[in-house]
Amino acid sequence: MNKFLHLLFLLLLYQAFASACSCDDTSLSLKDSYKYHDFIIHGRVLKKESVSFFNTISKKDLKQLKNSLKWKNKINEIEKFEDTKVEIEVIKTYKGKSKKNRVIIYTSKYNQSCGYQLFSEGFDYIIYAEKDNNLRVLFSLPKRKKDRNMYWTSQCSRTRYFNTKEDENLDKLL
Numbered sequence: 001m002n003k004f005l006h007l008l009f010l011l012l013l014y015q016a017f018a019s020a021c022s023c024d025d026t027s028l029s030l031k032d033s034y035k036y037h038d039f040i041i042h043g044r045v046l047k048k049e050s051v052s053f054f055n056t057i058s059k060k061d062l063k064q065l066k067n068s069l070k071w072k073n074k075i076n077e078i079e080k081f082e083d084t085k086v087e088i089e090v091i092k093t094y095k096g097k098s099k100k101n102r103v104i105i106y107t108s109k110y111n112q113s114c115g116y117q118l119f120s121e122g123f124d125y126i127i128y129a130e131k132d133n134n135l136r137v138l139f140s141l142p143k144r145k146k147d148r149n150m151y152w153t154s155q156c157s158r159t160r161y162f163n164t165k166e167d168e169n170l171d172k173l174l
Helices: 002-018 030-036 059-067 072-078 134-138 164-173
Strands: 039-052 082-095 102-108 124-129 150-152
Touching (some): 030 164, 039 102, 059 072, 082 124, 082 164, 124 150, 124 164
Parallel strands (some): 102 150
Antiparallel strands (some): 039 082, 082 102
């Protein structure tokens, strides 16, 4: 079993750093994308920065991960995972709730890991996001609480530069 977990971890690292992104289905209809994603907004990028994966999880989750027998020997490798943290001013909410008019959106820093690389400060986007990313599942971390005001997106979502046609179509779903 331990060899299997080690092999799985190496496979994940290989996929994250060496292979191209492969989305299951990037042709989801607007209606299906609306159903699938937890949070959909029109927002403006205020700030963008690189952060360690450890900065995207709670202190409690980090402690659980560091104490996990399954991952204890791989913490130094996991520490190298980087993500992009994007602070967004919420202009309009199509789905979900935010406690403030600003939210944090995370995405993988790496294109090979399906990170959304087109965020630029000052530009508007329609962002399709989820509460969690798939690394939480891999590391057996519990689902995050809904109220943390932070979400994840990827190039496999419909996230894109703002356009009025997408805005109008999303308004029809409300």
